[in-house]
Every structure is written in C-alpha cells, then in structure tokens.
Amino acid sequence: MTQIPFDQLAKEFLQELLTPLGRVERSFEVPGEPKFIDVWFQPTEIPLQPSDPLTLLERVAATPCSFEPFRNPPTRQEIRRCLLKLLWVQEFELRTDDQIPDAHLPMLWILASSVSQPVLSEGKAEISDDWLPGIYFCGNLFKTVIVAINQLPETQETLWLRILGRGDTQQQAISEVLALPPSDPQRSRILQMLTSWRVRIELIGPLDAENEDLLMALSQAYLEWEQTTEQRGEQRGEQRGERKVVEALLKTRFGELDDALSAIIPRILELPTDTYTPLLLNLSRDELIHRFG
Structure with missing residues (x-):
C-alpha cells in the first residue's frame, strides 16, 4: 500500500x-x-x-x-x-x-x-x-x-x-473507538474519517495480508458509521414530517402561518405528539403564542 x-x-x-x-x-x-x-x-x-x-x-x-x-x-x-x-x-x-x-x-x-x-x-x-x-x-x-x-x-x-x-496496535484502537458510547462527540467524526480511509485503500489494491486485516477492521467502522448516519437521517426525516403536520394543523385552524405562529413551532415539537395535538386543536391562537412563545 x-x-x-x-x-x-x-x-x-x-x-x-x-x-x-x-x-x-x-x-x-x-x-x-x-x-x-x-x-x-x-x-x-x-x-x-x-x-x-x-x-x-x-x-x-x-x-x-x-x-x-x-x-x-x-x-x-x-x-x-x-x-x-x-x-x-x-x-x-x-x-x-x-x-x-x-x-x-x-x-x-x-x-x-x-x-x-x-x-x-x-x-x-x-x-x-x-x-x-x-x-x-x-x-x-x-x-x-x-x-x-x-x-x-x-x-x-x-x-x-x-x-x-499499525497492525495490531491500530486495529485495537479502532475496536476501542467502536466501543465508545454513541454520545461521544468524537466518535462519529472519527468513524467518518476511517470510512474515507477504507475507500481509498480499496481503490489502490492489491493488498497484502496486513492491509487485508486492516480493511476488515475499517469495514466494521464503515458499518457503524453508515448505521449512525442512517439513524440520524431517519430522525431528521421524522422531525421534518412532524413539523409539516404541525404547520398543517395551524393553517387549518387559523388560515395563515404568520411569523408569530412559525416562531412557536420548535417549542411545540419539543413535546410528544399525543401531548401537543390536543393543544393545537383546542387552544386559541393567542393562548398558543402565550404558552409556547
């Protein structure tokens, strides 16, 4: 390599x-x-x-x-x-x-x-x-x-x-990174860089035995990073979907989504769906702004 x-x-x-x-x-x-x-x-x-x-x-x-x-x-x-x-x-x-x-x-x-x-x-x-x-x-x-x-x-x-x-030293370190809690601020970014390295190694080839072992360790890092990325994407997708639902409810009730109503949407989304839905259906415009403003 x-x-x-x-x-x-x-x-x-x-x-x-x-x-x-x-x-x-x-x-x-x-x-x-x-x-x-x-x-x-x-x-x-x-x-x-x-x-x-x-x-x-x-x-x-x-x-x-x-x-x-x-x-x-x-x-x-x-x-x-x-x-x-x-x-x-x-x-x-x-x-x-x-x-x-x-x-x-x-x-x-x-x-x-x-x-x-x-x-x-x-x-x-x-x-x-x-x-x-x-x-x-x-x-x-x-x-x-x-x-x-x-x-x-x-x-x-x-x-x-x-x-x-290199070798066992590096592979052990990669294993320790994978064992870090998902909340660790460095974990995701390091996995992303290791994934990038894996791609570069694959493009070079052919690989010797040492780098074949390294590629296997990096492949696990890639899978972890891919899974984390997909989960974050799903979470962002769910959040966007919930926002659209809230916007639709507000428009249905009040006819227009002005700046004051738009500003309270992030606060509304902090609540569980079954908690904020009755509020959106029953509170007046002023009551919603007062509660979430």
Missing part, C-alpha cells in the same frame, strides 16, 4: 482533534523554503476546556509544534529532514521576535508506528519520567520528541494517537 491514504488520514485526523485547541495548518510551508510540514499547530491563548484527565494529544498541544506522522519506521535521514524543517521554522520565529524564550519555540513530534532501537540510541532519545512509555525525548537542545506508537499503553489517554499506529 502506498503512503497516500495514511498521509491523508493522519493530517485529517490531527486537524480534527487539534482544531478545538488552536490553529492547525496541514502541509504548512516552511517560511522561505520549498519544504512542507505535515501538520503545524499553534495553541490558542485561551484554549477550550480540555478533557479530564488530559489525553496525550492535549498534553502535546500545550505548546506550538509540528507533527510528522510515519506509517513505517522513520529512517535516520527522514528524521534529519524533519529536524531541519523544525530548525528553519524556529529561525523564522526568532527573526520575527528575537526575545522569544527557548521554552516557547516550537517542538517537533515525530509520530511513528514503531522506531528501531538503533535509531533511538543514535538520537540519544530517552523516556521521561513525566511522560508515558513510548515517548522519547531527544535532549532539550533539539526540542524533538519521537513517539513509538506501538509502545504506548492501551489507555483512553493514548487512544487517538494509537489510531495512527
């Missing part, structure tokens, strides 16, 4: 989850250079109330940063290219304001499905006591962090990043 489906999913996915926390730019052009950062993020001065407890992605998003996701283990050269883009951005920031504290300069987060031990060793990457296993800091000087997604613990805190993993 080519990188195109994963690249698109990763960018869309990160943008969806980071947008409530700040400004997100996909394929951000490095100032003054013909290079692009996959995802560039700047937190808002007054971010929305984060979840409790914080997810791993929310902790990462506390400071300006760039994200470079990799489906395959990144090579030494790929990591160097990511670091070079970060240095260019930092240089641009310092040219704009040479008083920026070092702690406020952007960080680089390399999100890798896995990372080889030799690469981690050569990069002097070490786990911090303040962060979860699988998160390697390459010294304070370089402001670079490598996340080995396959090493992250299987917790709610890491769920959103584990979706960007």
Whole structure:
C-alpha cells in the first residue's frame, strides 16, 4: 500500500482533534523554503476546556509544534529532514521576535508506528519520567520528541494517537473507538474519517495480508458509521414530517402561518405528539403564542 491514504488520514485526523485547541495548518510551508510540514499547530491563548484527565494529544498541544506522522519506521535521514524543517521554522520565529524564550519555540513530534532501537540510541532519545512509555525525548537542545506508537499503553489517554499506529496496535484502537458510547462527540467524526480511509485503500489494491486485516477492521467502522448516519437521517426525516403536520394543523385552524405562529413551532415539537395535538386543536391562537412563545 502506498503512503497516500495514511498521509491523508493522519493530517485529517490531527486537524480534527487539534482544531478545538488552536490553529492547525496541514502541509504548512516552511517560511522561505520549498519544504512542507505535515501538520503545524499553534495553541490558542485561551484554549477550550480540555478533557479530564488530559489525553496525550492535549498534553502535546500545550505548546506550538509540528507533527510528522510515519506509517513505517522513520529512517535516520527522514528524521534529519524533519529536524531541519523544525530548525528553519524556529529561525523564522526568532527573526520575527528575537526575545522569544527557548521554552516557547516550537517542538517537533515525530509520530511513528514503531522506531528501531538503533535509531533511538543514535538520537540519544530517552523516556521521561513525566511522560508515558513510548515517548522519547531527544535532549532539550533539539526540542524533538519521537513517539513509538506501538509502545504506548492501551489507555483512553493514548487512544487517538494509537489510531495512527499499525497492525495490531491500530486495529485495537479502532475496536476501542467502536466501543465508545454513541454520545461521544468524537466518535462519529472519527468513524467518518476511517470510512474515507477504507475507500481509498480499496481503490489502490492489491493488498497484502496486513492491509487485508486492516480493511476488515475499517469495514466494521464503515458499518457503524453508515448505521449512525442512517439513524440520524431517519430522525431528521421524522422531525421534518412532524413539523409539516404541525404547520398543517395551524393553517387549518387559523388560515395563515404568520411569523408569530412559525416562531412557536420548535417549542411545540419539543413535546410528544399525543401531548401537543390536543393543544393545537383546542387552544386559541393567542393562548398558543402565550404558552409556547
């Protein structure tokens, strides 16, 4: 499978989850250079109330940063290219304001499905006591962090990043998304993105064994999303049907649906049908407006 489906999913996915926390730019052009950062993020001065407890992605998003996701283990050269883009951005920031504290300069987060031990060793990457296993800091000087997604613990805190993993790690994360309650604000949107990824994978073909397994996991996500979409469509259809019934009753009784009567229809529809129907048949126009206005 080519990188195109994963690249698109990763960018869309990160943008969806980071947008409530700040400004997100996909394929951000490095100032003054013909290079692009996959995802560039700047937190808002007054971010929305984060979840409790914080997810791993929310902790990462506390400071300006760039994200470079990799489906395959990144090579030494790929990591160097990511670091070079970060240095260019930092240089641009310092040219704009040479008083920026070092702690406020952007960080680089390399999100890798896995990372080889030799690469981690050569990069002097070490786990911090303040962060979860699988998160390697390459010294304070370089402001670079490598996340080995396959090493992250299987917790709610890491769920959103584990979706960007590979093999069993990714399939487990998809299963956890499917297990989320329908009321979860992120569930439907994430399922929609996974469904889009499934379609892209099918168009590429042929698939190897690993991606056949992934396609099966994504197919379940597709079925869940399709079912949810149909249910919402039915609910909207029922609501439109009820509104037409209410409008017809009001027109039959009062001959005209003016602004005052139109304004109370949403309040009327909040009641069960067997409750509002007698009211529409028996109350006067003024009584209806007084009751629901």
